[in-house]
Amino acid sequence: MSPSDERVHVPVMLSEVVALLAPALTPADADADADAAPVLVDGTLGLAGHAAALLEACPQARLIGLDRDPQALARARVRLAPYADRVTLVEAVYDELPDVLADLGHPRVQGVLLDLGLSSLQIDDPARGFAYAQDAPLDMRMGRQQLTAAEVLNTYSAAELARILRRYGEERFADRIARRVVEARSSEPFTSSGRLVELLYAAIPAATRKTGGHPAKRTFQALRIEVNAELAALESVLPSAVAALAIGGRIAVLAYHSLEDRLVKQLLAVRSTDRAPRDLPVVPAGMGPELRLLTRGAERPTPEESALNPRAASARLRAAVRIDEPGPRGRSHQEVGA
Known part of the structure; x- marks a missing residue:
């Protein structure tokens, strides 16, 4: 090592x-x-x-x-x-x-x-896409499975996205985030964490951003849990x-x-x-x-x-x-x- x-x-x-x-x-x-x-x-x-x-x-x-x-x-x-x-x-x-x-x-x-x-x-390798503090590919796989975070964001319905954000991220604004993801991907698929973080900043109210921790934390947690079951x-x-x-x-x-x-x-x-x-x-x-x-x-x-x-x-x-x-x-x- x-x-x-x-x-x-x-x-x-x-x-x-x-x-x-x-x-x-x-x-x-x-x-x-x-x-x-x-x-x-x-x-x-x-x-x-x-x-x-x-x-x-x-x-x-x-x-x-x-x-x-x-x-x-x-x-x-x-x-x-x-x-x-x-x-x-x-x-x-x-x-x-x-x-x-x-x-x-x-x-x-x-x-x-x-x-x-x-x-x-996993956290310290930017290529794995687990950290929201730096722009990286939306991967989040812990092992060799096929499903990636990008695939979840680009293929799940708004209802499915809201479900995993609510269940796995305990995200209060799950429905709002899911709708905005579906709207944004219609013009360009999600490939990097940086674009997702920008969307989350815009979707979560400013008052919550000041007190609820990083606005991407709960969404990234939910995606990671979904990708890796x-x-x-x-x-x-x-x-x-x-x-x-x-x-x-x-x-x-x-x-x-x-x-x-x-x-x-x-x-x-x-x-x-x-x-x-x-x-x-x-x-x-x-x-x-x-x-x-x-x-x-x-x-x-x-x-x-x-x-x-x-x-x-x-x-x-x-x-x-x-x-x-x-x-x-x-x-x-x-x-x-x-």
């Missing part, structure tokens, strides 16, 4: 993530054989900052790193070279987790990390990640906007509540909670971290430990390594 990569890539809430996951990745038996080594899945490997720190802190742990971005995997492989004998990297979207684990022969793992949103690599992938991977955890295994998720965090919060809340009917005096074996929460609400970065790394400011970290198996005939288990 180049010095510039090291400089721009600052893993968010690194010490907190390591503290939450390391207990599950540190075997009680120091002489455990390699086949029984604890396994960490980093489903959003990026430039591997969190993964490298966890491999350093947990010398017996093995890593399965997933990323849909081949550029990220190439750079992560360089960064993880000191741990190469403990690392397996796979080009995949994180909702492909069950297939990846089945192919690798690891049906159960001891840790899962999901660091959602954009990586430094991010929420659908997250909805799919969360139950799969919990199902893949061994008893005592831990999951940690970093989310950066309310839509992601809401999905994480809801799933962890449901899985940390017993499944017995409310009127039963005793919770039957196998119907207790699957998870125990490790964070009270969402942990947030310190003011000092947010000042040093502005990209961390919106982060929300939630984590839980697996304490039981699901199913009415399941057997209760003692919590292991928690």
